[in-house]
Structures are given as C-alpha cells and as structure tokens.
Amino acid sequence: MVAVEVLRVFTDDRGDYGNPLGVVLDGGSVPETAQRQQLAATLGFSETIFIDDAERGRLQIFTPATELPFAGHPTVGAAWVLSRELGRSVSTLETPGTRIATWADGDRVWVRGQLAATPPWWHERLADSAAVDALDGPLDPEQDATQLWAWRDEAAGVVRARVFAARYGVPEDEACGSASMRLAAALGRDLTVHHGCGSIVYARPGPPGTAEIAGRVVSDGLMA
Template identity: 30%
Template sequence: MYRYTVADVFTSTPLQGNPVAVFTDASEISEQRMQRIARELNLSETTFVLPPRGDADVRVRIFTPVNELPFAGHPTLGTAFVLGAEMKGNILRMETAAGLIPFAFERNGDRIVRATMRQPIPTWKQYEKQMILMSALGVESPSLPVVAYRNGPRHVYVGLGSVTELEAVQPDLRALATLPDMAAICFADADTHWRMRMFSPAYGVAEDAATGSAAGPLAIHLIRHGRLCYGERVEIRQGVEMGRLSTMYATVHGDGDTVSSVEVSGAAVVIARGELLL
C-alpha cells in the first residue's frame, strides 16, 4: 500500500491550477513501478520522495505518464508544499536529477501561503525545426525569435502578437508529437501580466495547466528581447483556456547575457489524500 497526496499547484483555490500526486515515502517503489503509477494516475506529473543522496533534505523523482523528467516546476513546488506542511523550518533543499533546488516558504501562522524555488539556469539556442513547429501550431509569424531553453525539460518559446491569437491556437498534436524532447510554449503580452500555453505530446501532455519550469526561461526570454528587466518580477498566467487558472511569478537576476539566478514562486493547496492498494 502506497500513500499519496494530491495538491493543486500555482493556485490557492481548489480545482484550479495544475494537480500533482506526491508519494511522500517512495523508498520501496521501484523505478518501473513509479512509471506505471504515473501512467495509472495520468496527471501531467507524479512525484516520488526518497531519502537524499547528497547535501539535501529529500530527493525527488518526477514522472509524466510516459517518461521521467530531471526537473519540473509545478510538481516540485507542489511536493515542497506537501512536505513543508509537516516541517517547522522555512527552507527545504530538494535533490533532483537536474541538481539541488532550494525552496523558501512564506507562512501565515503554520500555513504555507507561498513557496519560492531557485531553478536551474537554462542554456538556450535557436530552435532548429521552427518551420515544422509553426506549421503544427498554426502560427504564421511569431512576434519574437523562436528559441529553445533547457533547464531539464526543453521548452521552445513562440511569441504571439495578442492574447486573442494565443487563445485561438489549436495545435496539430500528431504533428507536434513528431518533434521529440520538447514542449511548445506559446505566450502573449496581457498588459499587466503575460499569458502562456504549453503543448507537449512528446512528454505525454496535450496541454498543461501550469508549467513552472517554463516560467523562469520565459522571463529570461523576455529580458533578452527587451520586454523585461533583470530584477523585475513578472506575473505569468496559464491554464485559462483549460478552465484551470494558474498564476506564477518569476524573477531573474543577471547582467547582459549572464544569468546569475532564476526564481519562480507560487501557491498550492492540498485537495486529496489516497492509497494505492499494491
């Protein structure tokens, strides 16, 4: 029997945001069974908490329904909320396959109201299959250069001229699935914030309600193209078209083309607890 907790992430409202299932004691679960459990639950990600191997408080493995990810944003933040509720400190150091991810908690009494993670600093380059991607998305003219950023998963950013254009995107998922190891991130300026959508059949997710690992690189992308400044916090909303509003905040520090830190924050709320009878 394996116990798990479900949290809605990047929201403080139940049944909004992006859900993640967290198995808080996965020491007896094999890698093969982790993948099968993630496929059974069929959420965009499921996490498994293990004893740390290095200088961390916990180690976390992250699975989509079809593969394991070295790092992802909403599942690690949701896991941090679940674990932080059972601890008294405000710092949690999480070991992932992409490195150590520190979390800082803000509390109202004993309740965590916000967590901030320091994400891996991504690498980036122009995306090599832009024409195929544009055709699959049905986008004719992106508003900014199409660039791939990798901080574990690989996100390819496609800027659109308006929120109306963003809402109208209806990708050919079969065509997108031929592009391996990537998530298509479409985004648009919404005046007071930025709106984002993520499509990734290659990662087993047709559309994602909140992609925390894409929030930090989006802020870098905006800075590199003159739409944001270092040290300026940007609000990013996702999941609107899915009826699951998610709100993320990203802040990037650096100078020129050198990024020194990437921080992403948000809320989460526990909505369910259960047991797998295995």
C-alpha cells in the same frame, strides 16, 4: 496500495485552478524506477513526485512518459508538502539530476533552478491573449514541447500562456513552471503568467544561469 496525495500547484488567489500533482509521500513504497514510471503513467498527471528523504528534500520527478531532473510545479509542490504537512522546512530540494533552492514568501512558495536542467521548451509569441485563448494545440504538430504566449499587460509584466507537451506524454499542461522560468529569463524581467484555464505562475530571472518561480498550493487530499 500506494498512498497518493493530490496537490494543485499555481492556484489563483482564491485557491482555484492550479496544476494537479501526484505526491507519493513514502517513496520507499515504490522502490523501482520502472514501477514509478508505470504509476506516473497510470495516474496521468503531468508530473508525479516520489519523496525519498523528507529530511534532505530528496525526490524523483516523473511525467507519464519519462523522468525529469527538474520541473516547476513538482518542486514547488514538494517544498509546500514537506513544510506544511511533514514539518520539514528544507532550503534545498535534490533530484538525481540537480539541486533546487526553495523558500516561502507569504502564501507563495518559491524555487530557484538551473536553466540547464529545465526541459528545452520552445517559446512562440502570439499577437494577443485572444489568440492564446483560441488555441486547440500547438501551431505546428512537431512543436511537442512548446509554450505559446502573449502579453496581456506588457508594462506590468502580465502574460497569457499555454503549454503543449506531447513529448512528455502531456497533451496540454495546465501550468508550466519551467517554461515560465525560461520565458522570464529570456525576457529579462519579472512576470505574472496567467496559464492554462486560470492558474497563476510568478516567474523572474535569478542569478546567472538560473530563474525563479513561485505559486500557491492547495491539497485535494488522498486519492480514493
């Protein structure tokens, strides 16, 4: 039986909400890519990660439908679990497709990724937060990887957002780091993104071609 720990990434400051993440700490227990994809689909989280080398921060990321070279909440969660539970304070994470810088600032875990490695999210701005709250799916069924957003407080950089990602086997993602990275890069400013039902993502532009995201993480323990 494969041991899977469940984290919640991008919680609020009380440790509530957050996007569930499946973590296989012993990646070697699921050696084949097809087996990993099957497990990710069975678990049904928006992403599941497999840690293959804790010393080097090497991992693989799977949605229920496909493997990704980079995703936001899995890399934030991986950095947290490596440091807090495995005692490996790595400065770089590696997937088969990219390298990701990571560091901690108080209770927030940061990652910096290449925008070219992120999924190609479509962004659409709505009139206000109430319009985002009222959504029951994307505005167009063909928008199968989209972040819909509105300013909650434009002067302060506070955004209300939701993500729908049928392309990746995720009807709605509670808190999407990579889409928030791309939004911060497009707007050219620091953002506090109130995502999904109550999660919080911190996002900002990074050096050219990159953006950064941060969030708080809690563990819900091993799955029964």
